[in-house]
Amino acid sequence: MTAPAEPSHAPTAEPSHALADFLARLAEADEFGAIEVATGLLDAGVPAERVLLELVAPAQSEVGERWARNEWSVAQEHAATHISERVVAAITAYADPRPTRGRIVVACMDGEWHALPPRLVAEVLRLRGWQVTFLGASVPAAHLVSYLHRHDAYAVALACALPMRLPYAHRMIEACQRSDVPVVVGGRGFGVDGRWARRLGVAWAPDAPGAADLVADERALRRVVPTDLSHLADDEYASLVKRRGELIDSALADLRARVPSVVDYTSAQWDATISDLGYAVDFLAAAVYVDDPVLFTDYVAWWVALLTSRGVPAGAVVSTLGHLRHALRDFPRAGRFVALGVTTAVASGTVPR
Numbered sequence: 001m002t003a004p005a006e007p008s009h010a011p012t013a014e015p016s017h018a019l020a021d022f023l024a025r026l027a028e029a030d031e032f033g034a035i036e037v038a039t040g041l042l043d044a045g046v047p048a049e050r051v052l053l054e055l056v057a058p059a060q061s062e063v064g065e066r067w068a069r070n071e072w073s074v075a076q077e078h079a080a081t082h083i084s085e086r087v088v089a090a091i092t093a094y095a096d097p098r099p100t101r102g103r104i105v106v107a108c109m110d111g112e113w114h115a116l117p118p119r120l121v122a123e124v125l126r127l128r129g130w131q132v133t134f135l136g137a138s139v140p141a142a143h144l145v146s147y148l149h150r151h152d153a154y155a156v157a158l159a160c161a162l163p164m165r166l167p168y169a170h171r172m173i174e175a176c177q178r179s180d181v182p183v184v185v186g187g188r189g190f191g192v193d194g195r196w197a198r199r200l201g202v203a204w205a206p207d208a209p210g211a212a213d214l215v216a217d218e219r220a221l222r223r224v225v226p227t228d229l230s231h232l233a234d235d236e237y238a239s240l241v242k243r244r245g246e247l248i249d250s251a252l253a254d255l256r257a258r259v260p261s262v263v264d265y266t267s268a269q270w271d272a273t274i275s276d277l278g279y280a281v282d283f284l285a286a287a288v289y290v291d292d293p294v295l296f297t298d299y300v301a302w303w304v305a306l307l308t309s310r311g312v313p314a315g316a317v318v319s320t321l322g323h324l325r326h327a328l329r330d331f332p333r334a335g336r337f338v339a340l341g342v343t344t345a346v347a348s349g350t351v352p353r
Contacts, residue, residue, distance in 0.1 A: 022037045042094050085119065103133060103151065103152065104155050105144070105181075106159075109165050114137070114187075117187060153181050166200070177224075195292070203223070240285045244282075288333055293337040297344040
């Protein structure tokens with residue numbers, strides 16, 4: 001007679017298998033359905049951390065991609081993000097972790113509104129026993145430092161999604177370090193390999209588990225590489241910031257001269273055009289701040305892809321960058337970066353020379 005097999009306690013469900021269903025619930029703005037998908041995995045024995053990182057995180061990346069490909073509107077993207085935030089709250093409530101370690105303060109940089117990725121980091125830290133205070137989106141440096149003075153924190157985790165915010169991020173990092181609180185940073189704003197975090201002299205983690213591992217290693221957390229910003233002595237960054245409005249106005253005037261039909265733009269189209277030009281100048285300034293043209297050329301490639309998905313030819317970007325290059329002829333580093341941006345735009349949009 002054969003003995004009965006021991007029951008298996010290994011999870012039979014996989015977050016990757018539920019991803020398509022979860023995305024469908026987000027597409028339908030079905031909050032309760034999305035929560036059911038996530039809690040169903042938890043009921044099946046999948047650890048809460050895996051549900052956060054292998055279901056919610058990749059789904060949110062796909063939401064952003066669908067917006068960039070012009071498949072989803074801004075409203076759809078916002079609705080899906082809100083539902084994902086509700087799902088994260090449901091997962092954490094289900095796991096109900098109790099803190100056994102010190103306080104970690106998690107926040108977005110001033111001006112950063114992409115709060116879901118750092119929220120995932122906060123919840124992974126919470127699941128690993130840390131007492132977590134999540135301050136949310138766009139936290140001014142002065143307010144963060146004031147909070148640190150009121151509440152004893154073991155470390156601060158700061159998120160930056162957009163590289164154009166790096167100059168502000170640097171000031172926020174320095175403010176925390178002056179308060180003698182170790183800082184770990186993450187997010188696409190610091191580069192996929194953390195190169196710009198190293199330039200700013202701060203510890204970097206590639207993802208939520210990496211951040212959790214880093215804050216658990218006090219020696220690694222406090223091992224800070226010296227900041228390398230000696231190139232700022234040429235004053236190009238400060239001058240670019242001062243000329244921001246002038247550069248945008250000049251580019252708009254050039255656009256009106258080159259494309260007379262823009263006079264028929266709707267107010268929404270004008271707002272989008274002005275925002276695009278502002279982003280271009282801000283990304284250029286950030287590239288000059290960290291002295292890395294890749295920061296700007298990566299943005300240009302993304303900008304071309306975004307505009308072409310909306311029916312705007314890549315040549316529009318090439319022409320605008322050509323104007324900026326001429327306007328910045330007295331800025332050696334910025335001018336070189338813009339020239340590389342033109343090359344990138346041509347290659348990205350297959351624009352004939």
